[in-house]
Amino acid sequence: MKGLRIKSMIRKCQSSVWSKPQPQRLKTEIVWSIGLYAGNSPFQLTSLENISNPVLTRDNVTDVPAAFVADPFMIKANDVWYMYFEVKNRRTDKGEIALARSKNGLDWHYEGIVLTEPFHMSYPYVFEWMNDYYLIPESHKAKSVRLYRSFDFPTRWSFVANLLSDQAFLDPSIFRYRGKWWLFAGTNGERKHDTLLLYYADELTGPWFQHPKSPIIRNNGHIARPGGRVLAIGDKVIRYAQDCYPDYGAQLRAFVITELSTTHYHEHPVQPEIVLSGSGVGWNESGMHHVDPHLRNDGTWIACVDGWFNSRVAGAQN
Numbered sequence: 001m002k003g004l005r006i007k008s009m010i011r012k013c014q015s016s017v018w019s020k021p022q023p024q025r026l027k028t029e030i031v032w033s034i035g036l037y038a039g040n041s042p043f044q045l046t047s048l049e050n051i052s053n054p055v056l057t058r059d060n061v062t063d064v065p066a067a068f069v070a071d072p073f074m075i076k077a078n079d080v081w082y083m084y085f086e087v088k089n090r091r092t093d094k095g096e097i098a099l100a101r102s103k104n105g106l107d108w109h110y111e112g113i114v115l116t117e118p119f120h121m122s123y124p125y126v127f128e129w130m131n132d133y134y135l136i137p138e139s140h141k142a143k144s145v146r147l148y149r150s151f152d153f154p155t156r157w158s159f160v161a162n163l164l165s166d167q168a169f170l171d172p173s174i175f176r177y178r179g180k181w182w183l184f185a186g187t188n189g190e191r192k193h194d195t196l197l198l199y200y201a202d203e204l205t206g207p208w209f210q211h212p213k214s215p216i217i218r219n220n221g222h223i224a225r226p227g228g229r230v231l232a233i234g235d236k237v238i239r240y241a242q243d244c245y246p247d248y249g250a251q252l253r254a255f256v257i258t259e260l261s262t263t264h265y266h267e268h269p270v271q272p273e274i275v276l277s278g279s280g281v282g283w284n285e286s287g288m289h290h291v292d293p294h295l296r297n298d299g300t301w302i303a304c305v306d307g308w309f310n311s312r313v314a315g316a317q318n
Contacts, residue, residue: 032070032308033057033283034085036106042231042238042293042301043254043270051106054283054307056085060110061098065090069098071123072304073229073292074105075133081105082154083304084124084135087113094120097137099154105302114155115148123171123290125229129204134160140168145185147205161205169197175230177237177260183208184239186225189218193225193244200262213265221245223269227252228291239267240275242289249289249308251277276305285309 035053037045047053058066067088074083081102086095097115100108115121115137123138133150135157145164148157163183164172170186170193181201189195196217201208217224227240237257243250254275259266278287284307293303 027312029311030068030286030308031058031311032068032088032306034069034072034083034304034306035284036302037276037291037305038300038302040300042291042303043275045275045291045293045301045303045305048106048302055106055108056083056100056110057283058087060100060108061087062110063112064096068308070306070308071138071290072306073124073126074294074304075126075128076105076294077128077133077153079103082126083108084114084126085304085306086122086124094141095122097121097124097135101154111155115157117142125173127174129176134204136163136172136174138169138171140170143168145169145172145183163201163206163208164199171226171242173226173228173230173239175232175237177232180262181208182230182237182260184216184226184230187215189215191219191221191245193242193248194219194221196224196226196241198265209262211265212263216265216267223253223255227289229293231293238270240291243274247287249287252288252291278307283307283309 033054034056036048036055038048039045056069058068067090070086072083072085083100087098089096096113099111099114101111102108119141121137121139125136127134133153135148139146144162147160147163149160150157172185174183183199185197187195195215198211198214198216199208221244223241225242225244227242231238239255241253251274253273254270255267257267276288278284286309288307290306291303293301
């Protein structure tokens with residue numbers, strides 16, 4: 001009997017060990033957020049001292065379950081700042097376009113999702129032309145560059161036209177220069193994010209023509225993919241490029257375009273070439289890949305930017 005009692009106790013101990021809950025494994029989740037930077041030039045931008053970055057995070061999104069917010073573009077109308085940006089919707093697993101509002105450009109209030117489609121959208125490049133407001137979001141899943149116009153600014157938008165079709169265009173970036181419209185768009189060549197295309201048109205809705213020097217960039221993931229608003233300042237044009245090699249979203253570079261016509265193109269990098277990069281700590285610890293600078297009345301610049309860090313969250317057990 002004593003031997004049976006000992007065996008029973010051993011079985012109970014073994015059962016207790018086997019049923020002990022195992023710790024959950026942690027998985028890494030990339031989290032993008034939005035901040036504000038400022039400086040004396042569009043190449044030298046740092047975090048504003050009188051605000052606490054980031055100014056918008058996924059926690060500010062109240063109408064959908066958000067994985068992150070990214071790709072911000074601003075526009076000022078009637079003394080109010082409006083910011084459009086991507087919200088990655090966890091429920092649909094696609095990007096949707098959201099709006100935030102600010103009276104001073106520093107304190108932002110989330111308004112809500114203002115544009116959705118059956119496909120993923122991001123990079124909501126907003127601009128004004130002839131007293132109308134337009135938006136060109138990235139829609140590479142639809143293999144097109146789509147133009148929207150606001151019929152009730154800032155919240156309601158309607159589709160106008162496909163400017164380009166039949167290719168997965170990445171982060172299309174439009175600007176007006178010397179009486180013509182110009183548009184950069186990234187695409188994938190031999191590797192991801194390694195090719196930059198250039199198009200031009202006389203009218204906003206086209207027809208659009210590919211530049212004879214396009215692709216402007218080939219086989220270079222460091223400088224091909226657009227990274228924010230293109231600036232036309234006097235005779236020069238400034239373009240920003242994401243450094244996507246070897247890892248996406250690491251840092252941002254800038255280039256000055258010194259010659260641009262329907263037949264010629266020439267650019268050179270600014271010095272220092274890296275204009276934004278990860279801080280090593282906090283909301284933009286791991287990298288930055290977007291900027292939208294605006295000139296203020298005092299001659300300084302303010303810009304909305306984004307950055308990311310790795311968040312460890314509980315995942316499924318193996």
